[in-house]
Amino acid sequence: MKRVLITGYExxxxxxxxxxxxxxxxxxxxxxxxxxxxxxxIPVNRFQCIEELHAAIAEFEPQxxxxxxxxxxxxxxxxxxxxxxVADFPIxxxxxxxxxxxxxxxxxxxxxxxxxxxxxxxxxxxxAGIPSQISNTAGTYCCNILMYTLLDAIHKGCSVKKGGxxxxxxxxxxxxxxxxxxxxxxxxxxxxxxxxxAEVSIDTERDEMTIDSGEVS
Amino acid sequence: MKRVLITGYExxxxxxxxxxxxxxxxxxxxxxxxxxxxxxxIPVNRFQCIEELHAAIAEFEPQxxxxxxxxxxxxxxxxxxxxxxVADFPIxxxxxxxxxxxxxxxxxxxxxxxxxxxxxxxxxxxxAGIPSQISNTAGTYCCNILMYTLLDAIHKGCSVKKGGxxxxxxxxxxxxxxxxxxxxxxxxxxxxxxxxxAEVSIDTERDEMTIDSGEVS
Amino acid sequence: MKRVLITGYExxxxxxxxxxxxxxxxxxxxxxxxxxxxxxxIPVNRFQCIEELHAAIAEFEPQxxxxxxxxxxxxxxxxxxxxxxVADFPIxxxxxxxxxxxxxxxxxxxxxxxxxxxxxxxxxxxxAGIPSQISNTAGTYCCNILMYTLLDAIHKGCSVKKGGxxxxxxxxxxxxxxxxxxxxxxxxxxxxxxxxxAEVSIDTERDEMTIDSGEVS
Amino acid sequence: MKRVLITGYExxxxxxxxxxxxxxxxxxxxxxxxxxxxxxxIPVNRFQCIEELHAAIAEFEPQxxxxxxxxxxxxxxxxxxxxxxVADFPIxxxxxxxxxxxxxxxxxxxxxxxxxxxxxxxxxxxxAGIPSQISNTAGTYCCNILMYTLLDAIHKGCSVKKGGxxxxxxxxxxxxxxxxxxxxxxxxxxxxxxxxxAEVSIDTERDEMTIDSGEVS
Numbered sequence: 001m002k003r004v005l006i007t008g009y010e011x012x013x014x015x016x017x018x019x020x021x022x023x024x025x026x027x028x029x030x031x032x033x034x035x036x037x038x039x040x041x042i043p044v045n046r047f048q049c050i051e052e053l054h055a056a057i058a059e060f061e062p063q064x065x066x067x068x069x070x071x072x073x074x075x076x077x078x079x080x081x082x083x084x085x086v087a088d089f090p091i092x093x094x095x096x097x098x099x100x101x102x103x104x105x106x107x108x109x110x111x112x113x114x115x116x117x118x119x120x121x122x123x124x125x126x127x128a129g130i131p132s133q134i135s136n137t138a139g140t141y142c143c144n145i146l147m148y149t150l151l152d153a154i155h156k157g158c159s160v161k162k163g164g165x166x167x168x169x170x171x172x173x174x175x176x177x178x179x180x181x182x183x184x185x186x187x188x189x190x191x192x193x194x195x196x197x198a199e200v201s202i203d204t205e206r207d208e209m210t211i212d213s214g215e216v217s
Numbered sequence: 218m219k220r221v222l223i224t225g226y227e228x229x230x231x232x233x234x235x236x237x238x239x240x241x242x243x244x245x246x247x248x249x250x251x252x253x254x255x256x257x258x259i260p261v262n263r264f265q266c267i268e269e270l271h272a273a274i275a276e277f278e279p280q281x282x283x284x285x286x287x288x289x290x291x292x293x294x295x296x297x298x299x300x301x302x303v304a305d306f307p308i309x310x311x312x313x314x315x316x317x318x319x320x321x322x323x324x325x326x327x328x329x330x331x332x333x334x335x336x337x338x339x340x341x342x343x344x345a346g347i348p349s350q351i352s353n354t355a356g357t358y359c360c361n362i363l364m365y366t367l368l369d370a371i372h373k374g375c376s377v378k379k380g381g382x383x384x385x386x387x388x389x390x391x392x393x394x395x396x397x398x399x400x401x402x403x404x405x406x407x408x409x410x411x412x413x414x415a416e417v418s419i420d421t422e423r424d425e426m427t428i429d430s431g432e433v434s
Numbered sequence: 435m436k437r438v439l440i441t442g443y444e445x446x447x448x449x450x451x452x453x454x455x456x457x458x459x460x461x462x463x464x465x466x467x468x469x470x471x472x473x474x475x476i477p478v479n480r481f482q483c484i485e486e487l488h489a490a491i492a493e494f495e496p497q498x499x500x501x502x503x504x505x506x507x508x509x510x511x512x513x514x515x516x517x518x519x520v521a522d523f524p525i526x527x528x529x530x531x532x533x534x535x536x537x538x539x540x541x542x543x544x545x546x547x548x549x550x551x552x553x554x555x556x557x558x559x560x561x562a563g564i565p566s567q568i569s570n571t572a573g574t575y576c577c578n579i580l581m582y583t584l585l586d587a588i589h590k591g592c593s594v595k596k597g598g599x600x601x602x603x604x605x606x607x608x609x610x611x612x613x614x615x616x617x618x619x620x621x622x623x624x625x626x627x628x629x630x631x632a633e634v635s636i637d638t639e640r641d642e643m644t645i646d647s648g649e650v651s
Numbered sequence: 652m653k654r655v656l657i658t659g660y661e662x663x664x665x666x667x668x669x670x671x672x673x674x675x676x677x678x679x680x681x682x683x684x685x686x687x688x689x690x691x692x693i694p695v696n697r698f699q700c701i702e703e704l705h706a707a708i709a710e711f712e713p714q715x716x717x718x719x720x721x722x723x724x725x726x727x728x729x730x731x732x733x734x735x736x737v738a739d740f741p742i743x744x745x746x747x748x749x750x751x752x753x754x755x756x757x758x759x760x761x762x763x764x765x766x767x768x769x770x771x772x773x774x775x776x777x778x779a780g781i782p783s784q785i786s787n788t789a790g791t792y793c794c795n796i797l798m799y800t801l802l803d804a805i806h807k808g809c810s811v812k813k814g815g816x817x818x819x820x821x822x823x824x825x826x827x828x829x830x831x832x833x834x835x836x837x838x839x840x841x842x843x844x845x846x847x848x849a850e851v852s853i854d855t856e857r858d859e860m861t862i863d864s865g866e867v868s
Contacts, residue, residue: 075398084733084762084787101770111735111762119752129390131401136735137788172406173346181292184348186403189389299518301545301570318553328518328545336535353518354571509832563824565835606840607780615726618782620837623823 002035004198005062005160007053007146009069012044012094019171019187020068026191032199038062044094044142046087050104050149057158064201065150065163066116068194069143070170075183076131077193078167079118080138083147084111088140104148112151116164116197117204124200130193131185138165162201166194219252221415222279222377224270224363226286229261229311236388236404237285243408249416255279261311261359263304267321267366274375281418282367282380283333285411286360287387292400293348294410295384296335297355300364301328305357321365329368333381334421338414347410348402355382379418383411436469438632439496439594441487441580443503446478446528453605453621454502460625466633472496478528478576480521484538484583491592498635499584499597500550502628503577504604509617510565511627512601513552514572517581518545522574538582546585550598550631551638558634564627565619572599596635600628653686655849656713656811658704658797660720663695663745670822670838671719677842683850689713695745695793697738701755701800708809715852716801716814717767719845720794721821726834727782728844729818730769731789734798735762739791755799763802767815768855772848781844782836789816813852817845 006028008021024039031037040056042049057065071078085108087099118134125132138144147165154160168190169175175184185193223245225238241256248254257273259266274282288295302325304316335351342349355361364382371377385407386392392401402410440462442455458473465471474490476483491499505512519542521533552568559566572578581599588594602624603609609618619627657679659672675690682688691707693700708716722729736759738750769785776783789795798816805811819841820826826835836844 075400076392081737081791082735082762084764086732086764088785109762110760110764111733113735113737113761126393129393131389131392131395131398133398134739136791140787172348172402175293175348176343176346178348181348181350183292183400185389186406189403298520299545301516301547303515303547305568326544327547328516328543330518330520330544351522353574357570509834510826560827563827565823565826565829565832567832606782606836609727609782610777610780612782615782615784617726617834619823620840623837 003060003062004035004037004064004066004202005040005056005060006037006194006198007040007042007056007065007067009042009044010094013091015174017171017174018070019168019174019190020070022187023068023191023194027195032202035202037198042146046093046097046099046142046145049142049146053146053149054153057153057160061159063159063161064198065160066194066198066201067146067150067165069165069167071167072182074135074167074169076133076169076185077125078133078135079121080114080135080147080165080167081118082111082113082136083138083144083151083165084140085109085148086140087145090141093142104145105152108152112148112155114164115151115154115162116201118164120204121197121200124196125193128192128196130189132193135167138167143167166197220277220279221252221254221281221283221419222257222273222277223254223411223415224257224259224273224282224284226259226261227311230308232391234388234391235287236385236391236407237287239404240285240408240411244412249419252419254415259363263310263314263316263359263362266359266363270363270366271370274370274377278376280376280378281415282377283411283415283418284363284367284382286363286382286384288384289399291352291384291386293350293386293402294342295350295352296333296338297331297352297364297382297384298335299328299330299353300355300361300368300382301357302326302365303357304362307358310359321362322369325369329365329372331381332368332371332379333414333418335381337421338417341413341417342410345409345413347406349410352384355384360384383414437494437496438469438471438498438500438636439474439490439494440471440628440632441474441476441490441499441501443476443478444528447525449608451605451608452504453602453608453624454504456621457502457625457628461629466636469636471632476580480527480531480533480576480579483576483580487580487583488587491587491594495593497593497595498632499594500628500632500635501580501584501599503580503599503601505601506616508601508603510567510603510619511559512567512569513555514548514569514581514599514601515552516545516547516570517572517578517585517599518574519543519582520574521579524575527576538579539586542586546582546589548598549585549588549596550635552598554638555631555634558630559627562626562630564623566627569601572601577601600631654711654713655686655688655715655717655853656691656707656711657688657845657849658691658693658707658716658718660693660695661745664742666825668822668825669721670819670825670841671721673838674719674842674845678846683853686853688849693797697744697748697750697793697796700793700797704797704800705804708804708811712810714810714812715849716811717845717849717852718797718801718816720816720818722818723833725786725818725820727784727820727836728776729784729786730767730772731765731786731798731816731818732769733762733764733787734789734795734802734816735791736760736799737791738796741792744793755796756803759803763799763806765815766802766805766813767848767852769815771855772851775847775851776844779843779847781840783844786818789818794818817848
């Protein structure tokens with residue numbers, strides 16, 4: 001049996017809910033072809049996020065890993081292109097630790113590119129009516145650490161063959177509680193989006209590279 | 218029998234779909250207490266929008282009117298507070314006419330305040346998990362014309378006792394087709410939002426005034 | 435001798451500097467044609483702002499009044515079109531008072547339009563290389579109170595013949611101290627902008643109405 | 652004699668002015684300590700930008716290179732942290748060529764980190780009253796190509812010892828001509844910013860790493 005591991009984060013930054021975790025839980029146990037979806041909650045913690053991802057890969061021996069995390073200020077589903085070998089935190093993690101320009105993996109490459117078919121995923125999401133775009137930065141907080149750690153594991157020969165990171169906006173009900181206006185998406189649409197990303201990752205051998213990359217800069 | 222008239226707009230500005238019209242159609246014929254919902258499509262046209270609203274009021278003799286329109290750059294449901302006696306178009310209407318600093322109603326007051334319980338509506342929407350806020354400008358395009366025309370009719374003694382305007386974002390599927398990132402909301406959530414606004418308008422005698430008004434300026 | 439009164443605000447909302455006050459001080463004593471510029475600092479205070487404006491009009495007997503205030507999230511110079519008869523505060527004023535849906539002038543009209551040549555000012559500013567646009571809302575905080583109070587005084591027959599409100603962004607040095615990215619403009623450019631607005635107000639008999647009004651909504 | 656090479660871009664994307672080129676021209680011939688500033692205009696062209704940078708390095712044999720480019724939607728000075736080995740164009744270049752997911756340097760690393768003291772530069776700019784922040788993506792257009800090419804040349808042992816990329820906003824007068832509201836900065840402030848970045852690069856041996864990195868994601 002083959003497995004797709006979906007990871008979500010525990011709440012952080014003052015919120016008591018994190019849609020990424022709800023998505024991962026919801027897909028847990030579902031199947032697509034010969035693949036079964038499993039899930040793992042990841043703490044918003046500089047070092048434990050790395051340990052927990054390694055532990056989940058060892059436990060489930062998945063062929064595909066899709067990490068999902070919340071971004072505060074992006075419309076739709078951001079499919080990340082690249083993770084960089086830097087931990088540089090704008091706010092402390094849940095344990096109060098604030099990394100300052102740290103290297104994630106000593107001697108590791110400066111960056112890894114996503115091992116998901118990112119443009120095929122964006123194309124399939126738009127086709128399904130879900131706003132989506134390629135993102136060229138996963139930041140330098142825990143999301144970037146997790147994505148870099150996953151890709152480093154893939155490149156060092158673990159069970160995982162494909163993997164990458166999706167950023168999602170706030171869930172609609174969560175956004176309704178905020179004073180400021182923030183981007184949002186319904187949880188059902190986000191579950192569907194991650195499911196589509198997983199299915200495209202299972203089905204696609206190589207990326208078709210047909211969607212443009214967004215901001216001119 | 219009493220009626221709530223819901224108006225939506227025909228597509229404009231390059232889009233071939235306008236969620237405001239779909240919402241109005243969907244609610245058409247539904248009932249709440251002694252009220253039945255009726256609908257009217259409104260053209261994005263400097264002068265016809267006024268005529269069509271007057272015709273719909275004459276035809277349906279509604280007690281309550283809620284006009285709904287699309288705004289390009291606002292998160293969630295904007296409940297408009299005020300309409301001003303100005304038509305000043307940043308782009309031409311669907312007939313190619315571009316109003317320049319025109320008065321909507323000669324001799325009319327500079328502004329009318331919404332005759333909906335706007336803060337109760339925002340409160341009920343947030344309670345229902347739908348992002349919403351008071352807006353202090355309905356612009357100077359057709360939406361403002363329609364809102365001003367409606368409130369002018371109310372103040373001049375037509376059948377309508379309560380009325381106002383809601384701005385909605387793009388529908389999710391519509392946003393998925395756009396190159397730029399724009400705010401969006403699912404059509405089902407927007408239908409629910411307008412239904413809630415109508416029910417609160419039916420049920421509420423006076424506004425409770427408990428929600429703050431957003432931007433500091 | 436004729437006078438142009440320029441008002442600026444005391445600092446508020448956690449800042450210890452308010453560029454609107456610096457602009458007013460800088461222009462104080464300068465002249466244009468038969469006009470001399472005078473200035474008045476206005477407290478960010480629900481009731482005192484009204485008293486201080488009335489006191490300044492009584493003291494200086496100006497023919498023209500331009501009120502200037504800081505907006506947190508707008509690029510360039512916003513020339514306000516309209517003030518509404520509502521005080522509804524998203525945050526408390528400097529005395530800790532938070533108005534909730536209050537009427538500014540009992541029995542006053544719902545709104546007053548600016549008595550400045552707003553489109554001529556926007557045109558002149560752009561011509562001078564200064565980003566500017568018409569704004570259709572001055573909010574519902576102290577800036578709107580001040581603008582409404584000024585226009586109410588004009589309509590009730592005080593010395594003032596022309597008046598209105600300009601919103602400005604943060605000063606560049608002030609923005610440099612903030613963690614978040616905010617719009618900004620150099621203080622010299624803002625001084626020049628208010629000077630141009632005053633000169634256009636002095637020189638222009640009626641507005642030329644040639645600039646479009648911005649957001650489609 | 653030692654040299655700092657400053658590059659700027661020719662106009663693109665419908666504009667007939669590019670402030671990055673004006674900055675580079677203005678600093679040309681000025682000196683700081685034993686360093687003289689020289690400049691080179693770079694075409695917005697997928698392949699010629701690479702050739703022109705190589706030619707300029709061969710011609711001037713600079714010790715330090717600072718490339719400057721225009722970003723459409725960022726407040727203040729963005730000091731870029733990283734360039735990635737991807738050319739993926741959202742719009743065609745000035746020759747009409749639109750790269751799609753191309754590798755810039757075959758066999759090159761996925762990314763290079765800036766060889767400028769990026770946090771010291773941000774700190775010095777803020778100290779000087781100029782809004783600035785670290786950016787974690789230089790995009791995938793010509794700016795990223797130029798930054799990657801520069802860092803690749805440094806790593807392959809050319810004359811250059813330090814180098815990197817700064818993104819700047821529109822110039823104030825340029826922004827004043829646009830219908831939409833865009834971030835902007837005065838040309839004199841931007842010249843001062845690039846001068847400060849050059850001086851900090853000359854003076855700083857290693858980066859002090861004290862400024863946080865911005866967006867949480």
